Structure formats: structure tokens, C-alpha cells
Amino acid sequence: MVDMTTRLTEDGGTTAVEVRGLVKHYGPTKALDGVDLDVRRGTVLGVLGPNGAGKTTLVRVLSTLVQPDAGTARVAGFDVLKQPRQLRRVIGLTGQYASVDEKLSGRENLYMIGRLLDLPAKAARARADELLERFSLTEAAKRPAMQYSGGMRRRLDLAASMIGHPAVLYLDEPTTGLDPRTRNEVWEEVQRMVADGATVLLTTQYMEEAEQLAHELTIIDRGRIIAGGKVAELKAKVGGRTLLIRPSRSSAAPAMVAAIAEAGLDGVAGARADDSGLVSVPILSDDQLTAVVGMLGGRGFGIAHIETHLPSLDEVFLAVTGEKASAPQDAQDAQDPGSSGHAADGAAGTDQKVEVSV
């Protein structure tokens, strides 16, 4: 029997999640409007998008909670509609809203899930304790989950989705509401699972998280994929980093901006100063950064502070959706909903978009 899990893709990997033409409408709302994506086995795909874009709907379809209206989705080779039982054996889900039993303690929650995943009682206890430890919940292990803080609940939920060592893990905004330390813990756990061969589909609002974890990104808006690709590619398209320079004397800022414009450094454009005297320069490469700083030093500008700023999700998102929002009709026309090709095909003509395929 030909199994999709062993289907080779061009670069020798295997496709763990394969989505084609996925559609889900809620009345007039097109939560998913023809989504295509692939997640290669052992990689992390970051799904970005504004509120209501359809991220959660996508995750719910892929975890058999919601049935799509059209299109196909296969996870580890199993079809979401035709083989939901097999599919559930290989997935783990941390939904956007905690799905733990509030009345049970953290340990009992994890133990129950271990038992439901057919771990022997002893192994289920051991696994529960191990994950409680990893997510810094050991102290709270015996308290009912309803007494947990939002972040603790979130961590318990994450632990619950990892108990069965799922081959494919869905994380729907996993670190929303977590403090920086626990956010790092979660990232470490996700990376550990990926190192062990798991595939992760992660939705997030944090660029930093996408950058830390995701091998590739997909930006989704109004149920459609509008951009995608490797993190670096996407950022390059969006305008790369911003170099922030604070002159020793803030009054020197306008002169600094003028100097950068005059110098005519290769590809450097759009420097400006804000009211506080902070100069920002869009930077596309390390070479440009070196050139700008070198030039300023050479001309005797004093620099008090310097840092590079990565584009935020907002910036990435606004850049990619900018012209789409102004001409929504074009985007509609460019896309044939019945097409079996990639959703990004419709956007392939414009240079702001990146092909999503792997």
C-alpha cells in the first residue's frame, strides 16, 4: 500500500502535512478560502495572520475537530475526513484556548491523558511528572487547574499535547500570555521535539517566536495564504532589519540622515530621524550595516547607541498585505477557487509575494 508518509518531495524530505484547496465557511464568513500548504517532516511551519484570519480554523480542521467544506488535508498520510481515527494517533494539539480539565489537578490531567494514550499506569505517572518538571509545574502539580494562572494553564495544556510524543504537533498561539522565561521553556521543548523528529505547525503573533522556531512561514489573511517562504526570504521581501542609531548629540540626527542619503551606499535608502533624535535606516544585509556605521564613523559622527531592529509581525504583515488591501478585487480575480494548485499562485505575479511551496 502506498503511504503518503513516505512520499518523497523534491528535496528528499517527506511531507507530514499536505493541504490542498481547503475551504471552510461559517455562513458568510470564509474562515478558510482555498488554503494550500505543505509542512515537511521534521520541520516547523509558522502560520501568521491577523485576528480572524483562519489560523485556528486551519488547526481545528487538521486535528479533526472541524470538517472542511471542500479540499483535502492529509497528516502523516492520513486523510482528515476518511481516516480520522488513524490521524488522531499521530497528532498532538494545544489549542488557542486551554483544554484541560479545570477540576483535576495538573498531575491528574496529565496522568489521564497518558492513560488515554494507552501508557501503562506507571509509565503514565512517570511521564506526567517528567512533563510537569519540564514546564515548571511541579510545585503546582497537586492543585486543581482552575486555580492555575493563565500561563500555568497554558503550560499544562502544552504538556498535555506532548505526552504521547506526537509525530505532528499543532500549537495554536502557544506562548500567548507567557512570561519570557516560560516562553523560552516552551521554545526549548518544541525544539527538543523537533530534534526528535516531530513536525510542528505553529500559529503565532510573535515574530520572534516564528524566527526562533519556524523553518518556514505562511501568512494567512481572510482564509487565504498571501505569502510564505523561509523566514529570511520573507523578511528580505519585507525590508529586512532596521538599523537604529542614537547620535551622541540628538541635534545631530538630521545631519546624520542627510549624510546617509548623500553617501549613496549600495541599496541603502529611506533613512529618517524621529522627534527624539533616533535615526532609523532600513538594512537588507550585514554589508549595508557595516557600510553605514563605517561611513558615519568616518565622517566623525558620535554614536551613543546602536541596535538593529527586526521587522515586527505588524511590519511584515502590513508590507505583504499593503497592496492587497488597497486592491482586494485583484486578489479575488487572480485566484481560482477550484484550482488544485497553490493558494499563493494567485499572488505569484506580484514581487511582494513569495511562493509557499517546498
Place this chain on the structure above:
Amino acid sequence: MSAATATLTGAPAKAAGSEGRIGLRANMRHIGALARRNMLQIKQDPESMFDVLLMPVIFTLLFVYVFGGAVSGKGHQHDYVDYVVPGLMAMMGMNISMAVGTGINDDFQKGVMDRFRTMPIARSSVLIAKILVEVGRMVIAIGILLGMGFALGMNIGTDVPHLLMAIVLSLFFGASLMWIFILLGLTMKTAQAVQGVAMLVLMPLQFGSSIFAKPTTMPGWLESFTKFNPLSNLADASRALINGGAVAHSVWMVVAWSVGITVVTAPLAVARFRKRT
């Protein structure tokens, strides 16, 4: 196919048939784990046992002392105890099963159901576990009811095996009713709505029955209704089993009702559970 999925993680292949069906033993384990969850919930929230602990006490006292005199004559409440306690046994089952409907509805507003629905477990196991624990609650309620009955002077006209049979019959019928209320609980939007509809069905069934008064004292049309009312059948069966008398007809009626209700509503409830998003 399970071999292929196993290679994906390197984890050992789980005991699954080629179609991913859940084996019987695995299913039992899942039901056990879920029943444990339901019991831990009770432990965490002991107030949820109030109905089971207090309802039998209050009902027996109320019915024996308020109606007992009216039905059997002042000073003859003891006769009414023998009559009403087996009937109350039937009613207790109904009231507790009704609570299952509201409980399930409540449960479904919570995220944990989403987790269950993404796990490789039979969808029915969540419902069966709930029913098992609720049957356990019924056992406690019936125990207290009988204790109250004996304290108020109830006699067993037959013997202990017959009494046990009456208890088992009540539990059996109660469990079948739970499927109806689970179906209701999964269909209606809020727990209050479930409660409302359940009460609407419950009141006529309870009072238009032989639970509290002999149907021969009722108008003809109502008397006919009581004959087909499964609660009457159950009350009559329990009474015959505990007090003595012709048993067969009413017992078979109850068994037929229970099996019929379960066969029709259990698959509907499980299907409903599957669909609910």
C-alpha cells in the same frame, strides 16, 4: 500503516488495527481513565453530591408525612411507606439521569472535550464513563432511600435477592434514560434549556404514574396513560419485587423499555457527540 506512522517518530507502533479501531481492552482502559476523571471531579466539588445525599431523605420524609396520611389514612403512614419507597426508587433514577444531561452540556462548554475529540479513543467512551459514574451515584441514592424507608418502618415482603433485583432494574432503566438526557444535553445550547425541557417531560411522567398513588384512583384516560408509562412499569415492578406480587409483566415491560430507549438514543447521542463542534 501503523508501521509507517511509527517510523515518523520512531515510537513503537501502538496496538491498533489496520483501520485504527480501538480494541475492546483499550476501550475499557479509556473508560476507566475517564470514569476516574468524573470521580475526581466529584471529589473536587463535593457539593455535586448534595442531590444524591439529600434528595432521597427529603423525598421520603415529604411524601410519607405529607401524602401518607391522605392516601392511607391518618396514622397509617407505614402502609404508604411500603407503597411509595419502591416508587421513589424509580423517580430517583429519573432525577439523577436528568442531571447527567445538564452535566454533559456543561462539560461541553469546556475545552477539555476538544482534547478528547482529538485523541485516539472511542467517542462513546467519554459518555459511557459518565454513565458509569452516574450509575454509581444512583446506587448511593437508592441505598440512602432504602435506609430511610427502613427507618420509617418499611418491610420487605419478599427477600433480599428480590430487593437486589429491584435495585438492578432501577439502575438499568436509569442508565437507559441517561442516553436520552445526554442526547438532549448535546442538542440544546445551554444547561438551562436542557433543564427546562427535561422538567417538562419529567413532571407528567412522574405524576401520571403509579409512583405516588394507585392509578385505579385516577380518571380513566390517565389510568390508561399510566399503563404505558415506563415509570409506572418500573414502580410496579419494584413494588412487586419488594412487597411481593405478580412480577413478570412489569419487569419485562421495564426491560423492553430500557433496551428500546438505549438502542434508539445511544447511537444518536454518540453521533451527536461526534458532530458537535
